[in-house]
Amino acid sequence: MIDSTETGNPLHTALRACRTHFIYAGLFSGLINILYLAPSIFMLQVYDRVVPTRGFATLLVLTLILAISLIVFALLDTVRMRLLLRASVRLERMAAPDILHRILGTNGASLMQRAEAMRNFDKLRGTLTGPAIIALFDAPWAPIYIVISYMLHPLIGLLALLSSMLLIGIAVASDIYTRKGLEKTGRQSSATYQIQEFSIQSAEVARALGMRQALVTRHLLERAELVRGQGEVAGASGIFFAITKFLRMLLQSLALALGAYLAINQQISAGAIFAASLILGRALQPVEQILGALKNVLEAQNAYRGLSAFCRLPSATDAKTQLPTPAGHIQVTGVTVRVPGVDRPILSNVSFEVRPGEIVAVVGPSGAGKSTLLRAMAGALEVDDGEIRVDGASLAEWDRELLGRNVGYMPQTPTLFPAAVHTNISRFRGYVEPHGEAMDAKVIAAARQAGAHELILRFSQGYETRLVPREGGGLSAGQRQVVALARALYDEPALLFLDEPNAHLDINGETRLLETLARLKERGATVIVSTHRTGLLQAVDKVLLLRDGMVQVYGDRDEVIRGAQSAPGGRVEGAAPPAADDSAATGTLPAGPSPAPPAAPSSHAPASDAADVPGPRGVEPTEGGDVQKDSL
Structure with a gap:
């Protein structure tokens, strides 16, 4: 049942908009089920009126009425299917855009939730046009057939009632027995496919490192576990379905036997014998259909619950006040980012400020949190504590599309x-x-x-x-x-966040990058760039040194570099020196002793502490002056 209080949930809003389609489909289901009685009534009249009187004219009229009834039945069934199809299309048109925005937006959802959201939506939408929904619409009309069976004879009505209760009990038992298994295999299936997709994306690495056989073996083991679980669920469902089919056929035969017994005792007519069997079969058919489609029904229920939970998460697509185009003033205050599911900070209480038009280099050893900081500042990552403001407004107050059009973001990969x-x-x-x-x-x-x-x-x-x-x-x-x-x-864009933009560039490429930064400086863009090479430092105004997720030094470039050069190692920590043959091209800053810079703002470690900062720990330069890139 749809919670009317969840007005912000796009799935519930779309389902409410489709309510009229479902109501009309239910009404048509009632008419269809009434017309289902036409063959039974035709048979009853043929045996009771036509055969005893040899009434060929009556037979012709009855046949014509039956044909018209079945034509109307077929038309109504077609209209019902088209109504459900239109509901499915309307659900797609109303809910899919918002769900896709939520998948691509930052709303606190896990990667698994994002990957499953659209699959769950398609599964739910597909159920609206499948046999399961038809059986669910027909099931409420089963009491009509029980009442008509009672009108034929109370014993036949009692048999129909008991038969329906028996099959409903089997359906409930099947649901209880298979639900947990279906949920478990659903989770296993999602995880298995996600791992396989990642392996496909990394196939080149697997081939190069001789990992193909090992990965195939791993996937086969995972699939074997998945297939075993699916087999158990399918086996249990098959047993219940077979029992249902057996009971329906047996009960229909018992209805014939009971009808014959009553006819022998002249309590019903001969035509009522066959009518009783047909009516009882129709009363039990929806239950059998639901059992046959139980897997789809339970999967649709699980999809609905998962999608509803996903849509209840905070959305980055909510309407926001249209703020002016950003000038590029960034304030980072007490930002902390933790590893998902683990209380281990990647960034810890990071605070600094960037003025419009400034270019800031973020340096530090691998694992210091440089990439995470840039992702958070670009709005690609939600922070756990603290806030990031652009032109005085927090990222949550900005319309993400408007801000994104004024942001240039280049991730590490x-x-x-x-x-x-x-x-x-x-x-x-x-x-x-x-x-x-x-x-x-x-x-x-x-x-x-x-x-x-x-x-x-x-x-x-x-x-x-x-x-x-x-x-x-x-x-x-x-x-x-x-x-x-x-x-x-x-x-x-007014704001640029470049995560190691020179990681794969040669000497000429790095020279062009320096020219690009100079042009960005001329037009007043605010640029935050992380790097492991000192060559880019000549193009920046300030340097921010991160270590273990915390700000060690933040200040003017020359002051930070002078302080670092006077420290053991003679260079900024985490910024590898360029190769000897590209010093001129990259504009390497000469080393030399100089006094420590003045103290930085109180929210950071004092700049004078740079003299005590050791060289990078466990980070060795590679050919060309690169070091291992920030894994975060």
Whole structure:
């Protein structure tokens, strides 16, 4: 039953909007079940009126009436199915957009809940046009047949009543016995498919490392457990269904026998013998159909519960006041992010402020929380404590679509979608905005600024090259990174969050990236960039040093670097020195002793503590000056 108090639940709202369809479908079900009596009445009249009197004219009229009744029956059944189909389509039109927004938005849902939400919705929607819903609509009309059986003879009515109660009892027992098994296999199936999808995405790694046989064995073991559980449930359901079919056939035969006994005793007519069997069979048919479709019914119930719980979670799509275009003032206050399900912080009480037009480098050893910080600031990740404000308004107060159009975000592992390069760079705006010369100009401008234009033109179909749904979309790591950077730069956003944008770039690529940062500085964009290379530090205004999820130092670039250079190791912790052959290209800052910088704001560790900060722990530079990337 739909809770009327949950007005914000899109599923409940859509189901309420479909209520009229269900009411009319129920009314048509009543008429259909009344017309189901036509063959029984026809048989009764033939045996009682036509055969004894040899009334051919009566037989012709009765046959005509039966034909008309069955035609009306077929039309009503068609209309009922179309009503349910329209309800399914309306449910899709009303609920699917909001559910998809919730899946893609940040609403506190787990990855499993997001992955299952649309499958649950499709399963529930599909049930509305399947045999299970028809059986459920027919079941309430079974008492009509019991009453008519009683009108034929009280004993026949009693047999119909007891038969219905017996089959209903079996249906309830089947539900109790199989429900937990179905729920368990449903969870196992979702988890198994999720792991398989991840293995498919990582197939190249598995082949390269010789893991294919091991992964196949693992998946087969998981599938064996799943198949065993499904077999147990199917076996139990099959037993109950077979018992139901046996009882229905037996009870129909008993109705014939009882009718014959009553006819011998001249308590009913000969025609009533067969009518009793047909009517009893029709009274029991909905119960048998429900048992046959019990698996689908229980799966639909589980899907409804799971989807309702998902839709009750806070939504990032709720209407918000349209705030002005952000200028780029960011305030991070007491932000803490924990590992999901574990009380272990990735970020702990992080606080700092970025003024409009500033470029801030976030540095630190692997595992310090750099990527997590950028994800939280970009709005891709919910924080557990504290708040992040943009131009004085918390992220929760911003319309996420409006803010997102003014944010350029490049994750540590650039994600490109299976679509054309142009579509990826334009952020799929062609689906919600006119696709014309203005959009093309923005795409090309972003690609030029990222240094990707010439690269894209060398693709087989240029900007219309479709990226395949596989690792990297068919591009190398460096190509993927510059295309993702172009997407972040699309439409000149005021805020940019770049997570190791030079991780896969060569010397020329890093030089172009420095030029890009300089142009962003000129137009007043606020940029937060994480890096393991010191080459990018020449383009920034401030440096934020993270270690163990906490701010160690935050201040002007020159002051932080001077303090770090005077410390053991002579460099900023977590920022690997560039290779000897690219010092000039990356503009490496010379080392040299200098006084410690002045104290930072009280919300952070004092900048003077930088002199005591040791070099990166357990982080070794690799060829080209890279170190192991932040795993968070």
